[in-house]
Amino acid sequence: MKNIAVIGLSSFGFYLCKSLSTLGFNLMAVEIKEDLVNQVKPYVRKAVIGDAKDKNFLMKLGITDFDTVIISVGSKIDVSILITLYMKELNIKEIVAKAINDDHAKILEKIGATRIIFPERDLASRMAYTIAAPNFLEYIPLTEGFSLIEIAPAKEWIGKKLNELMLRNKYKIQIAMIREIIPERVVIPDGNFVLKDSDILYIIGSDQNIMSLEKDVSKDN
CATH class of the missing domain: 3.40.50.720 (NAD(P)-binding Rossmann-like Domain)
Structure with a gap:
């Protein structure tokens, strides 16, 4: 211990x-x-x-x-x-x-x-991103210019395989893992993973690319 x-x-x-x-x-x-x-x-x-x-x-x-x-x-x-x-x-x-x-x-x-x-500064940064990007369930800075976000899938993603959406190629981001609610488990997805509306995605990328993703998700939702 x-x-x-x-x-x-x-x-x-x-x-x-x-x-x-x-x-x-x-x-x-x-x-x-x-x-x-x-x-x-x-x-x-x-x-x-x-x-x-x-x-x-x-x-x-x-x-x-x-x-x-x-x-x-x-x-x-x-x-x-x-x-x-x-x-x-x-x-x-x-x-x-x-x-x-x-x-x-x-x-x-x-x-x-x-x-x-820097607890106050980090909290302020996280709060700013969640206000600016309401689709983010959580925002965690990893290093200068790169972050991890927790986000629900956009409506147009639901029922599609990850390799169909080509999120990695389009936004230059990485889906680190997906938390499924039904059944409750965490998975490291491959391209054949089919997204459900209850899934939560954990995505790593540059702040610029993550914000580009968020803008498109906002338009769809």
């Missing part, structure tokens, strides 16, 4: 603990505010009140026993930098740090963060 410590119980930190708890991880949460620690207790194995700026305090907690440390200390840039530096000095394998802006991210990366996250 993977051991994960979350330092800082901002809204992001709290909901992260809540979500991770459903996946069976061994979780520890660290926060200086008692009310936030009490709030997260039902979702973690260990919830500790304390100041993560104190390196000795973190060592006494056994922070080095954790595979991953996630640093989510709100808008306190100096605090997140200091804690990230401590994690690097303590040889934590995976250091995930929340950044406020690009300059903050650069500093975190230089001092040892193995992964930088």
Whole structure:
């Protein structure tokens, strides 16, 4: 079982603990505010009140026993930098740090963060795409300029084989998988897969090509 410590119980930190708890991880949460620690207790194995700026305090907690440390200390840039530096000095394998802006991210990366996250920015980006493209059930950015979308089939696709639609050739996208509702299962489709109105498609492609696909789906629906 993977051991994960979350330092800082901002809204992001709290909901992260809540979500991770459903996946069976061994979780520890660290926060200086008692009310936030009490709030997260039902979702973690260990919830500790304390100041993560104190390196000795973190060592006494056994922070080095954790595979991953996630640093989510709100808008306190100096605090997140200091804690990230401590994690690097303590040889934590995976250091995930929340950044406020690009300059903050650069500093975190230089001092040892193995992964930088921008929760607010990423959420705003996903929200913008789902508003601009109402046919998207979900939008997940993968890397710069490429995304994964979850979309229901256009009306004209229903009852047709994928190789008839030629979506890959027309839009330069890849159908990674299809979730069938009836029967409930996930499949990696081949060209002979016949689309049903209840199917959900998971498509990978460049943002430009995905938006071209969405425009055509909107016209049809």
